[in-house]
Amino acid sequence: MSLMRATSPHARAGDSTAKVMLQVAAATLPGVLALVIYFGIGVLINIALCSITALACEAAIVKLRQRPVAFYLKDCSAFVTALLLGIALPPYCPWWLPVIGASTAIVLAKHLYGGMGYNPFNPAMVGYVVLLISFPVDMTRWVGPAEIINGAPGIDEALSLVFGFGGYNVDGFTRATPLDIVRLNESVLLSQLYATEPVLDQGTVAGLGWEAANFGFLIGGLFLLFRRVITWHAPVAMLGTLTLMSLLFYDSGSSLSEGSPMLHLFSGATMLGAFFIITDPVSGATSNKGRLTFGAGVGLLVYIIRAWGSYPDAVAFAVLLMNFAAPTIDNYTLPRTYGHKSARRATDLEER
């Protein structure tokens, strides 16, 4: 009889990385659903393209690095990255955008840095930003909500748009996003703008479709919070800062206003970013205090870029910029350990 030697603890909570990832994936469902309802099946095509590319890239790289492929694919992290990227890309974009984006995310942003757990930047956002900078035109063409463009593209239309046959042009479907509208407006009062622009007019606060999608992601985020997959710190800090900033520069709805808080909260990729992107633990800050700082930083940057930058939405840039700052934030936001009078800094010992 040989007895096993093992170190404590001998019991485990039974969570696995795959389970965590799948919960994240499940939590995107309401938002994706809203996107499908309002913008058609384009987002699904994106997700599918991204996922296939990402999994293929992951498998290839893992194979190249001589590690067990199945073991790594099973952790589902590549799938979640692809999912988030697919959601962020404009629907009905040409097929090579998701493919390039997903492969950049997996190969460049993840595996070149050492794979899962080592990437300093959020892979999905790296993929997104690479595309945004390389193909700004394709990346900023968002289709309008179905009701405004008289019905979203059907399956055949969608496929021909994506794969570029049949002579359809996506321009026939695209409309300015609410954020674009508000940012470019310099002449009329916000209330007039809301009355004249169909997207805003038919929506309640932040534009038809957009508000629903954001609401969906909010619900998904709350689910994650409830499941304790994420903590409240980063989302609350980001949304709080964003609200505060938009209140400060609301300018009571004048023509120079940068938009109401509700517009900022429920338009663009705000909720997706708050609950799914900045809560990415690998590239974010570590401690709860750090997460608060990180989230607040993202919120601030999002508003600054939205209001005064030249890109319509800013979550990706804001997240990447804050990823740069994460190690520094970590250094200054160590929690106070039991039995210590005050928190330490990680570099304290070295500086002494």
Added chain:
Amino acid sequence: MLDWFSEISTPLLILGGMALAFGALLGFAAVRFKVEGDPLVEQVDALLPQTQCGQCGYPGCRPYAEAIVHGEKINKCPPGGQSTINALANLLDVEPMPLDAEHGEEKETKMVAFIREAECIGCTKCIQACPVDAIVGAAKYMHTVISDECTGCDLCVEPCPVDCIEMVPLETPLQGWHPEKPPEGIELIASDRRQLSKRSAA
């Protein structure tokens, strides 16, 4: 004429003033923050294992430290082994090299000298040999090793006329035991994995 003069003199004055100020500052710093002794020797010495065995060819660790600072190779200390070499390489910012086998091999286990006391004739020869005074005893009386102070340098074994000193492995008491770091598993890079599979096959 005057213009020309002032054009030249102003920068000259400024630069000269700056030079003076910095010179004074540097001079002050040199006096104020003067470092006593040769700090590098201290640093090197601090990394050496202090076994004082002389295997490096110097009569003790400090002389070797001085030699290193004066350009001696850093791979001559078998008791310190590869880890000491690496630390030295790190400190001196040179490439780490493998241990020079000419000076001996790195021992796996720590050893201490043990005198079989019944056989000791009290000749004091080992006392003279021990570099750290780890042996106590007097002429014609039994000697013994203070094992806490013994560095395991081996120098006392040879001089003993009755061959009653032996090197025994240092026991780890239960209190001093600690678990090993878990083996590196899945996250290994390719070359390591091959090694690992070889090791597990053996």
Added chain:
Amino acid sequence: MSSEQQQLRRESALERRAAREAQLIASDQKRQKARALRPNDFPGGVYPPENKHQSTGEPIGSIPLAEQLVVPLLQHTGSTAIPLVKLGETVLKGQKIAEADGLISCSLHAPTSGKVVAIEPAAVPHPSGLPADCITIDADGEDRWCELQPCEDFRRFTPVELLEKIRDCGISGMGGAGFPTAVKLDPHGGVEIDTLIINGTECEPYITADDMLMRERAEEIIAGVEIISYILDEPERVLIGIEDNKPEAIAAMRAAAEGTRFDIVVFPTKYPSGGEKQLIQILTGREVPNKGLPANVGIVCQNVGTARAVYRAVRFGEPLISRVTTVVGKALERQRNIEVPIGTPIKHILKAHGAHRGLMQKVIIGGPMMGYTIDDTSAPVIKTTNCLLVPTVEELPPAPPAQACIRCGFCAEACPASLLPQQLYWYARADDHEKLQAYNLFDCIECGCCSYVCPSSIPLVQYYRAAKGDIRTAEQEKEKADRARERFEFRKLRMERAEKEKQAKREARRKAAELARRQREESGGAEAEAAQKEADLVAAALARVKAKQASPEQQLARAQRSLTSAEGRVERLQQKLEAAEEKQRDQLAAQLKAAELKLQEARQKLAEAERQAETAAEAGRESTPGQDDPQARAQSAIEKAKAAAAARAAMSPAEKLAGEIDALKARVEKARARLEKACSAGDANVEAFEKALQNLQQKLEAKLREQKQAGEEKQ
């Protein structure tokens, strides 16, 4: 209205007011107390399945005595105890068999009567699996007690006497690490203890030893708490903390504590609320300072089992020789708590509980969160063994392979010490000791919460344990190296000084000789001249001794000759001195002095020549004379060793062996020569030399055999 009536009324009014005030004060105190007793929460923690019902179905039982009991000498935190008994000695139950070694140590007692059959390393319950010294007792089955000293009223003794009693009874903490109780209860350098905490938390899953103890022996525990509280000079508050998942135990303890000032505090179940630091935080809101002890914040913490042991020690004089242990796990037929003598082999217990060999995958000492596995079930139960957990594979499956850390932060949320386990893991893997300390590695209580929740199933705690051990070892080595450096430098200094002194002496001698010569030249006495000649002869002889070409034997002979002559001269001079006239006396005295000095020198030279002759004989070749400088000698030894090492390194194993044999042969020869010399000289050490020669010969033979074997193997 009479004044009397008025008086009465006033008095009654005063009384009423006083009563009301008293009531107010009392209720206020109650409120305050309630506020003070409201348990706090601590950060983090996990809720593993409790699994406590399996072992609480039966009352505390017992099993037949094992045939052999093994008592490890180290069952506590601190230094190993020193055995007091000899092999073959008969011991009685409760007799002291090992004495505490120093303050932080614990004495041991025979758990039953019988004969000591072994004092040697044996399997002990320890995560290392290393054997350690144990006293093995063959039970005679009679279980005869030695004489005990009961005591009806502990208050007749001073706290110091009681502490002595506790120390004598070998009581150490029975919940965790086994810190000697007497040390913990000693007044700590003037700090005032205002709170005594009795730990009945038992937060680990599966373990119910304290639970059952509280249910069945509540009176004994409370009595023990009384004693401890008395020893600590009646601290202001005595809190008994119990988790709310033990209603029976709480009821029993409440009943037993009725009429005492002890407070039973019940708080929600959460792992690891039973950790000393966490319990202190729950009950008092205070935190034990980093690197400090609970006593630093005025708290002493004791386990309920320890309290009971203290009671039994003081009341009945019983040493700590048995304890209640939970025996649990699905691989057993019967799961319950038993009271077993310390030293009972674990396999004996497992057998008595129907351990199913096929189902047994591991034996865990302690609970699933912090317990460790053993692979030799002949290890005994010791003072800290609170649980034997024998789970099946389904019950506690082995950990899946570790994945990469996804930095999800679950671990940081679960950590009761508010550490960042993911960062610690990172740096532990990189062996970055500095960063580990910056991230407060040493505040980790190794509770296992982080590993428990980690979705990547990384064995985090093992990393921390290893890193802590590495850091400690490195520190110790550093300390030792520093000491060695100091001692080395000191020795160098000492030798330099000795060298200087010698030089000074030589100088003085030279001067004295000079003086004498000058005096002699002045006086020109015939005798003095003769003496001078002789002295010159000595000097010449010495010079010859110094000369390199002389063989050691010659040197020795010469030195001996010069010594005899110098001795003769001194004698003659002395005689002359006695016979000489008054005025010559001073001169002669000076001469005598010089001659005596010469004599001394000659003696020294002789000794040295002898030594050289010896070394020369050893080496079997010409000696290198003039080696009175030890440093030079060390240098040459070093050179030799270096050359040997270099030669060794270049050789194949067979060559190495051959080399070793040659070296041994040379040494044998040396030893033989030494022996012969010693024999002829009638040395007292002849026997020792003989033995050494034999030893060397044996070694040589062994090596030769080895060589032969190796040769055979090759063919």
